[in-house]
Amino acid sequence: MTRFSGELFDGITSRAHPVTATLDDGTLHIEGDGIALAIPLGDVNVAPPVGAARGVVHLPEGRELHSADLAALAQLTQALPARSPERWAHKLESRLVYALAALLVSVVVIFSGLRWGLPAAAQLAAHTLPAGLDARIGKESLALMEKVSLNPSKLAAARRQAIAQRLAEQCRHQACPPHVLLFRDSQMFGANAMALPGGAIVVTDALVKLSRHDDEVLAVIAHELGHVQHRHSLRLALQSIGAGAILVAVTGDIGSVTDLAAGLPSLLLQSGYSRDMEREADAYALAWLGTACIPARRFADILDRLDKNTSGTNLLDSHPGTRERIQPFLAARGCT
Ligand SMILES: [Zn+2]
Known part of the structure; x- marks a missing residue:
């Protein structure tokens, strides 16, 4: 028979009740002031x-x-019946189910936030922000790109x-x-073209060389005008920098503009625009070309050639679903 003293907590209040515990014949007896428990060892851990x-x-x-009598607790542990594996498996399983459910909920919440929350916030911010901010971010981005990746054009001035x-x-x-x-x-x-916040549209020499008609270059520029019209690059920048930056931008502290600008060139190249943004820019280009009486097919032609052009990193090349995108341009009829 093992006997030890300790403190009982009832699981409801934080009050400690001094008790004496006795291990006797497969049962743990706990006694104290107004307390008399007899607990089968099978229910004890x-x-x-x-x-x-x-x-x-x-x-x-x-x-x-709770007890400081570790020797007695060791004896109690010894006396506990062997755990049946099924019981443990069941406990573990039910915990795993909870854990997985919690994980799933977290993933859904985080994903929704990133997928819908952040773009929505970025769109709102991009349309709320003063135009001067676009221009400033664009200027900083361009300055950075001119330092590391852009050189003066070698195209003939006449072209x-x-x-x-x-x-x-x-x-x-x-x-x-x-x-x-x-x-x-x-x-x-x-061979590339990109629209920076504030309206700078950069067209590379390689893109002009790849084109077989100035209309093709104009068609790409029309698409970039669509990105400018919808302030996509600013949205992209805000979206990637995150909600914190959006908040800072909205509240008017534009000290972080340089950070936004610094991250933008790599973004424009690596992650690119979303499908929705591309669709918006395409729709703009389609209408623009119609008004300009430039055959919409010109855009499909150069996009197709860009898609097949594997040299260098290609912004347009990484645009989603070229096949699907060029369909409306092939189907368009004449001037509008
Ligand atoms: Zn685009």
Whole structure:
């Protein structure tokens, strides 16, 4: 017979009740002031003591018996009936189910936040932010890109002027968002075009060389104008930097603009725009080309060629579902 003293906690209040425990014939008897429990050892668990701490005996209904008599607790542990594996498996299983359910809920919440919450917040912020902020981020991004990945264009000035003049002429006939067209040579970007916040549209020499008609370059520029119109690159930047940055931006502390700008070039190249953004930019381009009386097929032609062009990192190449995207351009009929 093992006898030891300890404190009983009833699992409801935090009050400790001094008790004496007796291990006798397969039963743990616990007695104290107004307390008389007889608990079958099958319902008893002993938590191994950690260091010099007191040991804890887990009892049914959330009760706990704490004792510093580690020798007695060791004897109690010895006396406990062998656990049947099924019982443990069941306990473990039910815990696993809870754990997996909790994990699943966490994943769903985080995913929803990133998938829908953040883009929605970024869209809201992008349309709420003052235009000056776009321009500032765009300027910083461009300065950074010119340092590391963009060089002055080597195209013939006449070719650049011809494209720029046609664009300017079109934008006198139809409403274009404020923009600046820039031709740049870039080993890193290959045949590419991109729209920066604030309206800078960068067209690489390789893209112009890949085109077989100035209309094709204009079609790509029209698509980029769509990104400018919808302030996509700013949204992309805000989205990736996260809710914290959005909050900072919305509350007007624009000290972090340089950080936003620094991260943008790699974003435009690596993650690219979402499908929805591409669709918006495509829809814009389709309407723009219709008004300009430029065959919409020109966009499909160059997109198709970009898709097959494997040299260098290609922004348009990474755009989702080229096949699906060019369909409306192939189906479009004449001027609108
Ligand atoms: Zn695009």
